[in-house]
Amino acid sequence: MIARQSRSFRTTVRTLVSVVGLALLGACATPATRFYTLGTDAEPTIARNTTSPALQIDVRPVKVPAAVARSQLVVQVNPAQVQVLEDDRWSSALPDEIRYALAARVSQQAGASAASAVGRGGEGPVYQVGVDIQRFESWPGSHVLVDAVWSVSRSAGQETLTCHSTVSEPVSDGYQAIVDGHRRAIDAIAAQIAKVVRAFAATAADRPSGPAGASSKTGMTTLSCPPFSGGAQTAVDRAAAPRSGV
Template sequence: MKALTSLISLAAVAGAITVALGGCASSASSPRFYTLAAPTAAAAAAVPSGAAPLWIEVGPLAVPERLARPQMVVRTAGVNAQVDVLEDSRWASSFENEMRDALSSGIASQLGALDGTRGGRPAAAPVVRISVQVRRFDAVDGSRVDASLGWSARHGEQSRALVCQLNLSEPVGGPGIDAVAQSAQRLTANASAAIARGVTALQSNPDAACPV
């Protein structure tokens, strides 16, 4: 009888531990995922009738090592040296891939071009090759998102590339990571538009200057 009582007690303890562990697991929050791609594509530029479609290709982005991760990296307003890597707030893919996809789709849409970044371009099709280096991408919760990008574009076999620097800032509309992500998305869309303007200028003038 004493042995039976001991077994029952052990079973009760094991059950309590299982419930406690289950409670811990269920209380852990699931990550939230964000994208830098604009929710709706910008109006595409008109392609002249009979003209061969233009393709763009955006090369792999160079980014600071601390940003090369899916987790969002943010600062708290007023704290200059400290950054937080947010395990529960992530980009849909690693930051450099997420921004590359958002830029390529945004630039292609602005130009009315086809996006060959991930392949599929016919060998003889006209193409603009674009390179982007993210020198700084600073997201401050409740304040702003600042970015400094270096980019270049080369049309087809032109010997000269258009090489430009782009500095952007976008205010954060309120507290919280949702507002930070939305500001980062708008900033990326503005970067796409600026690069597209440069590509348009380069197409019409090989000696074009960087757009203002």
């Protein structure tokens, strides 16, 4: 009787050890989730700089294609197929990642010490930035592509300039390389937006004359979309003259 109880006890112990071991192996086999961001270290400083700014940058909520409007990274398998990466995610929703990255970079390049990233308040003109991402593609080991229609409006929407920019950046293998490629693409678009903000600010400070290449018509300043500079593989596809109202 005692022998049977001893064998039963040993069997129960072995079973419990096996179950615990399998659970531990399962836990070890579960990959860790990696989080990525398009933001910069300068974002908190810019967001707090709201005391009597000379101008303010108000980046409106960004539109992105439904296929990539999620927390997971989405990569292209081929032109007709994508893969959703469950263990590689954005630190916040992709539209917010793009919005705050653009706000920080545009504010920096348009005069970060005198700009307020995202939001209104204080004195000075507000330059409203609208961004509609038409394509946001990630091709591992090849390139990333950001195709965006964006606009800059002077305070109260009195004048608006709309541009269409397509940015392609080569990337190496790995998902971190894809994120870095998108950061460079956002940098390129932000540089264009900042140029338009500075041009609008210059014409506001010095009317009726404006920056080089600008002309005046019925009290409005006609500006063109600036070309990309540097070594980025980029193109400006379309430029629309400012219009009155929103």
